[in-house]
Every structure is written in C-alpha cells, then in structure tokens.
Amino acid sequence: MVSSMFMRAIVQFLSLQLLFIRYTLSVRPIEVKGSEFINSASKDRFHIVGVAYQPGGSSGYDGKSGNDPLSDSSVCLRDAALMQRLGINAIRVYNVNPSANHDMCASIFNAVGIYMIVDVNSPLDGESLSRVDPNSTYTADYLNRIFGVVEAFKGYPNTLGFFGGNEVINDMSNIKIIPPYIRAVTRDLKQYIAKHSTRPIPVGYSAADVRPILFSTWEYFQCAIDGDANDPTRSDFFGLNSYSWCGSDATFQSSTYADLVQRFSNTSNPVFFSEYGCNKQSPRPFNEVQALYGPDMTGVFSGGLVYEYSEEPSNYGLVNINSDGSVRLLQDYDNLQQQYNKLNITLLTSGDPGDAAVTPPKCDASLIDSPDFYSKFDIPDIPSGGQQLIDNGVKNPNQGKLIPVTDTKVTQKVEGSNGLVINGLAIQPLPDDQSNTPSGKNTSGEATGTSTAGNPKSTKKGAGSRDELTWIMLGTFVGSALVWGL
Template sequence: MFQSIQFAILSLFVATTFAVETVVINGSDFVNSVTGNRLQILGVAYQPGGSSGYDPASGVDPLSDGSVCLRDAALMQRLGVNAIRVYNVDPDLNHDMCASIFNAVGIYMLIDVNSPLAGQSIDRSAPWDSYDSSYLNRTFAVVEAFKSYPNTLLFFAGNEVVNDLPTGGTVPPYMRAVTRDLKHYIAKHSTRSIPVGYSAADVRDVLLDTWNYLQCTTTGDDTDPSRVDLFALNSYSWCGDSTYQTSTYDVLTADFSNTSVPVFFSEYGCNQPSPRVFTEVPVLYGPLMTPVLSGGLVYEFTQETSNYGLVNVNSNGSAELLVDYDTLQKQFNTLNVTMLQGEKAANTTVVAPTCASSLIVNQGFANNFTIPAVPSGAQDLIDNGISPAPVGKLVTVTSTKVTQQVQQSNGQVMTGLAITPLADDESNNPSGASPSSSSTTTSSAPAATTSKKGGAGNVKSNWSVLLGVVSLSVLYTSFI
C-alpha cells in the first residue's frame, strides 16, 4: 500500500516542472519578481573547452549535452552557486534539458549573445564594419533560444570590447546601439522583460568612463533603450590573501556607490599565487560591498589552459574536484545566506545620470551620445522577428543521478552524486556541506531563499509527512 502511495506521489513530482522565480531590476538591485527580495549573484563562469573550444560544426556547446550539465549542476549545487555565465552558445542547438536541469536546482543563466567567431561579435578595431543585420540576426537568435527559460537572468551585449583608450574612443556608441536593438527585440518578441548589459574589462583608465557612458540616459529617465540595464566587470585585483584596501576593492566600491544600475563582478578570482584562497568572498558578500555590488562569478568552473578551473574534466566525461573547489566551497559556507538573500531591495530610487560630455573624464574617450542607426534590414528583424526562430522550453528532468565518475580532491570517488530538485520558489545557495568529507557523497539540499509559500522548509516538511518523514531528495534519487 505504501509503495503505491509512494509511486503516485513521485509520479506527480516527476510530472511537475518546477522553476526559479524570474528576476527583475529595481533601481540598482536584482530583485526576485515574487518575493521582492534582493538577489546576490553567487556564480561561476561556465565554458567547458574554453573560448577556443566553441565550434558550431561540432554540434555541441556548453548547454547542449544533458548528461554533462547534470554532472556539473550536481557539483555546482553542492558548491552553493546560484548562477552561471555562459559565453559561447549556438542558438541552433537544443538547450532544453540543460536549461531545465539548471532551473531545477535553482541556478540562473547569464548568457553572452556574442561568440569569438568572425561576424558574431563587434570588432573592437572597426566596430562600424561588424555592426550589421547579419550580426544582429545572430544575437536575436540567441535571445529566441533562451528567452523562454525562466532562469535566463540576463544577456550580455558585449564583453571587454572597450579595453583601452583607443577602443574607448570608437566602440561605446556601438555598444549602446547593440543594447538598444536587443532591448527592442526582447520587448517585441519576449513575454517578459529580460535585462541587457555589458561586461567590462577592469582597466582603470577606461572603466568608469565606460560605466558612465553606458548607464546614462538621453531621455531623462530609465526608459532610454540604449542605456544598459546592468554593468559588470571582470576583476582580478584581489590576489592571494589580500585585503579590502590592498586589492583596491575599496576604490571600486566607492567609485560605483552612486550607480543607477546593478553592478557586479562578471569574473573574479586571481589565480596567483596558487592554489587560491578566495579570501575575497566574505568581503565581496560582506557589509562593506553588498550595499553597492550584487555579487559575482568566479572564473571558472572547468580547468582550461589558463589554470583557473575548479573541476578537471577528462575526455571520457569523468571529473576530479580540484583543491580550489574545496576552498571556494568553504568560503561560500561562511556566508550568512539568510541575511544575504533575504533582504528587500533598498536601492530603488536611484536616478540615471543625464548623458553629457561632463560625465567623461579621459580625453579621447567617446563623449558624443549620438549612436548609430539600426543597420539596413535589421529593423524588419526587430519588427517581425527572425526566421526560422529557435524555440526553447522547460522539459521534465527525469534523471537526477550522475552517471560519470567524479573524484574528490583527496582522490576518493563520490558515490550517490545527484541533483536535488528544488521547489518553484527557491534558488540555490551554499548548504554548509563539508568538502571532501567522505567517499559517499550526495548533493546536500541547499539553503533556500524565503519563498512565496511561507518558506521552503514548510514545503519540504509537508513532503516528509506525506512520505512518512522520509527525505524527498533521497527517496526521489533512489527511485529514478
């Protein structure tokens, strides 16, 4: 009798597609659209194979293989991250299973619309040559492929396209133009507003001018479509066991203290000296920085030639956790998640500065805010949509157990590694699990954000009562 009830309940659970809550921007904060709580990004950069590994002819990209995503999502859930940044995606591939797996474990996706291939990004040396309808068609295709996933948090219109003063003189108007075009396309063809922003190089000669140029408004309010919704920077100034002052994090925080859009680290995690100690984590998520910054993403999840990885992935799909994974997990576990993710948005009344040449301090940096017109043929794409348009949708995640062998950093093989699907009002957070503590390891149920249902703990306790106080996550993973 109990087995029949158990099967019926599990069948209902498997047939249900849980989802994270979509995130909106309120002033300079990311905000859960249902609870109103501010979201701090605890993320990792995710580009298996590295930037040079992107090859559309291969028929795969970082979000096209469900088995790979399941393995990595289980390890990320255990690590405690709630977001991934994915640089190179092929809009013509199917991403439903990977997006659904990351959604199930409460992990948001930050998607770059560009790629390293010719014609698929703005050429910083001659932006006027690369800004055309063919390029925009590709960026719109990425939007189409990911707009329907509720865990798509944002799109990056560019990454480090401005990286010195010469590029600062020519590129910024094109970044505003691409932002405008993406936002118009989303407004026309998406059922929800998805933020569009820029990821900057932390080059102090141009960083603040880039931020001011992209965040200002030409309309007097935040309705200017060419204005970025958010601004991020790739920062590696904290190296080793540094300090808030030595790393110049104090300068960054002060510089962005009056931001009108969310600011966060789109990459961080200097790898010299090695192994990394990640002592910046409690500072980045502490009282000195959280009033201004919205978290960040560690570079990077998989070990590539640049030696920033947390996990080494072998050609046969097996993986080994590196020491940096354990260290980062320990640092994440020191955070007060309830306080970090449970606060209401506070920076909601900030006003965007009006675009003016006085915002720009470096001579030679662009200070004219007239931006390029929409390229020939591109307005039709914006008005009517691209064709054929990729279609993405959440699908049922029917398998939760990782099939590939994964070793901990101490050499022990992890057994029972699996994802733990969360309720539809949770995002993933550090769980407090001890790294490399046992050869028998499962994904611990992460700490949850406050839910619209009165707290995720109440939801889970109801399941426990129904199942005779048996853990749903253990029961579910053993059933599959």
C-alpha cells in the same frame, strides 16, 4: 461508471503532470530595480553567487557541429550536481549556439535553482563587433545571430540576463569609436525582447578592469539620454572582470575593492563582478569572498562570478574534466566552498527594494573623465534589415522551453580533491521555487566514497510549494473520482 481503462489513462496523465511540476518549477525570474537585482515573486534582493561556465574553453563551442556548453545533458547534470553542492546560484555562459537544443540543460539548472547569464556574442567571424571597425560588423546578419540567442533562451525562467558585449572596450586604442555601438546593440536587444518575449530580460555589459577608462565606461553605459530612465540604449546592469584581489595577504584596501565601492556607490544599475579570482597564488584562498558578500560591499555590489568552473590552459579551474567525462575536484573547489559556507545568506537577501530605485544620471559629456573616451551620445541607427528583424522576428526561431527532468543521478566518475570517489552524486531538485545557496556545511573533505551531494539550502521564492501543488492536484483527482464513482 467510468471504465477501469479510462481511469488508468487519467492516472497516467496525472502522474505525468505531477512529474512535470516536480521538476520544472524551481525559480522565478530575476528583475532589475534601480541598483539591485530583485526576485520577481518574493521581492527579495538577489546577489549572484556564481561561476563562469565554459567547459573546453573557446573550443567548447562549435558553430558547425551545433555543440556548446549547454547542449549535452549528461555533462550539465554532472556539473549542476557539483555546482549545487558548492552553493552556486548562477552561471555565465560565454559562447552558445542559437540553433542548438538547450532545453534539458536549462531545465536541469532550473531544477536546482541555478540562473544563467548568457553572452550573445562569440569569437567566430560575424558573431561579434569588431573593436577596430565596428560599423563593418554591425549588420543585419550580426543582429540575426544575437536575436537568435534571445529566442533560444527567452523561454527559460532561469535566464537572468544577456551580456551584449564582453571587454569590447579593452584598451586606449578603441575608446574613441566603440562605445556608441555597444549602446546600439543594447538598444536592439532590448527592443527585440520587448517585442518577442513574454517578460523583460535584462541586458548588460561586461567590462575589462582597465582603471584609466573603467569608470568612464560605466558612466557612459549607465546614463540615460535626455534623462529618460526608459532609454533603451542604457545598460540594465554592469559587470566587471576584475582580478585585483590576489593572494592571502590582499585586503579590502590593497586590492582596491574599497576604491571600487566608493566609485560605484551612486550606481543606478546593478554592478557585479562578471569575472573574479586571481590565480597568482595557487591554490586560490578566495578570501575576497568574505569582502564581496560582506557588509562593506553588499550595499553596492550584487555579487560575482568566479572564473572559472573547469580547468583550461589558463589554470583558473575549480574542477579538472578528463577526456572520458570523469571529473576530479581541485583544491580551489574546496577552498571556495569553505568561503561560501561562511556567508550570511540573510544579509544577501534582506533590504528594502525601494532603496534600490536610483534615478540614472542624464547623459552628458561631463560624466566622462577619461581623455579621448567617446563622449557623444549619437547612437548609430539600426542597420538595413535590422528593424524588420525586430518587427517580425528571426525566421524559424529555435525557441527553448523547460522540459521534465527525470534523471537525477550523475553517471560519470567524480573524485574529490583527495582522490576518493564520490558515490551517489545526484542533483536535488529544489521545492518551493527556490534558488540554490551555500549549505553552510563544510563538505570539502567528505569525498570518502560516499555521497557528498550535501543538503543545499535555498532561498524561498514562491508562495506555493510543489508539494502543495501535488496535493492540490491529487485532491482534485480524488474528489472527482468520488463524484464519478471510480
């Protein structure tokens, strides 16, 4: 007969394991297949319904203190609850500290089915490529920084991908020198991931919407050198920061969205808006959401990220964050939620992934139609010391991992756009390895002093639910107890 003390120890251990399962199995990694993002388990298409997330703007990242947008778990819990209520399934984080601990924040977003797209660069010296002299900044120290970001985020299943550059090509003055260096950084990141990650993680580029050079930029990064579809210098996805749809009177045609769809129609990698949401009209109506996620665009575009979550000096926020950590929703939040709730979620996940298997074009100068744009594909060699980093990895890497999420209730005061306090706001960890989607309910006017966390819908991603796993483990324990005579 096993002692009661031993039985209590087993029960405690099993309880911890069940807790870990309940709050850490939310998403399956996203893969790239041709021109689509694909869920690695269900093989459904994945469209980004996302938001740019950089509370505090560029000052929200401090390389000296170690702070960044994903280092404060109470802030992440608050914002994850509001994003889950909104219907978000992805965030873009621009500036992260590779040495900071992101485990709890990443686990919180994972628990509610929200993916992360992480920029590897930052505005600080030595942490990005120079637009005017890229060779001077393309160094082993720079690679050590961006590889450190990979180490910090590669262990989270909800890391959707990395941006190797953001608007590095932004005007006519740097199109003659920058392009091959961006491909070099893409190559280095992908080779590091292949060597040191247990799964492939896509690497892409986020482009400025400068029409004279936009499509040459896309062609330059999507093509395959020598026709090799596995060319590591080729971008896995292409993001576009576009603000061409402005106001209630804009249309699919007048916004030039129709032109974007036509020009990107033969893309061989996923294309999406890495930023959108013109604020010339305030509050923003967000009527472009119906076009972006409707039948006119979903065959070409893979969704987008609204700019941006928090109100900063540029006035693009969905929420206003006060100095004491309290939050008030803005009318933009309500308007976006109303637009999201109209979406046909089935349209965003349906389709044959085989249709996305597009062969990339072979790199050739004829693809480039912008005068003076760099049209050679002689990619710079890795700088001295860089190959050793790829072969051996960065020293003392900060490797993130999922951890149990035990706190679900938001502690900060949150008000609706009508000024009424939202009580009982909490994250709702999703079962069945699901990703978050809009609820389909109009909750924008429900900030009435009661909980408006809503009942977010989700997209099924796994074959076995967490409830099933719980019963399997419990059944195993009970069966063993009977055998042992406990």
